[in-house]
Amino acid sequence: MKLTIHLxxxxxxxxxxxxxNNTTLTVDGIDYDLRELPDGATAIHPxxxxxxxxxxxxACTITLGHAPTAPHATRFPEPILLENHSGTVDLPLHDxxxxxxxxxxx
Numbered sequence: 001m002k003l004t005i006h007l008x009x010x011x012x013x014x015x016x017x018x019x020x021n022n023t024t025l026t027v028d029g030i031d032y033d034l035r036e037l038p039d040g041a042t043a044i045h046p047x048x049x050x051x052x053x054x055x056x057x058x059a060c061t062i063t064l065g066h067a068p069t070a071p072h073a074t075r076f077p078e079p080i081l082l083e084n085h086s087g088t089v090d091l092p093l094h095d096x097x098x099x100x101x102x103x104x105x106x
Contacts, residue, residue, distance in 0.1 A: 001084060003034075004059040007077040007092070008049065012065040015094035020085050027062050034058045067095035 001023055019026045023034045027047055037043055037053045045051050049061030066074045074092035082089065 001034075002057040003082045003085070004057075005080040005082070005089065006049070006059065006061040007064040007080070008061050009064045009066055009070075009075050009077060011068055011070075013067075014065055016063065016065045016091060018062065018089040018091060019087060020082060020089060022086070023058075025060070034060075064091060065094065066092070069096045070094065071096050 003020060003025070005018070014028075017026075017028055025032045025034055025048070030047065032045070032048060034051070034053065037051055037058070039053055039055060042050065042052045045060070047062070051060045052058065064074065064077060071093055074094070077092050080089060080091075
């Protein structure tokens, strides 16, 4: 299975979590079975945005929660392309990493 995940960044307290197992996409602990979308179809889903399916290729858009101080790559993310992926999906950082001056006991 090929999956393209487009990210729609939004400021919020909690980070987004995503994982894939076969054709099940889990976003923030909720499972979505992508096989439910018929081949060749496009649908608008409340959590997955525009979802498309062409054979075994899927695409969707999920909200990417981030902090106000998130790095540029998080606020303007590239799509994530997965092929035969199983497990946690690496997402851009939720927040900027603290500099040495900001870390306690630095």
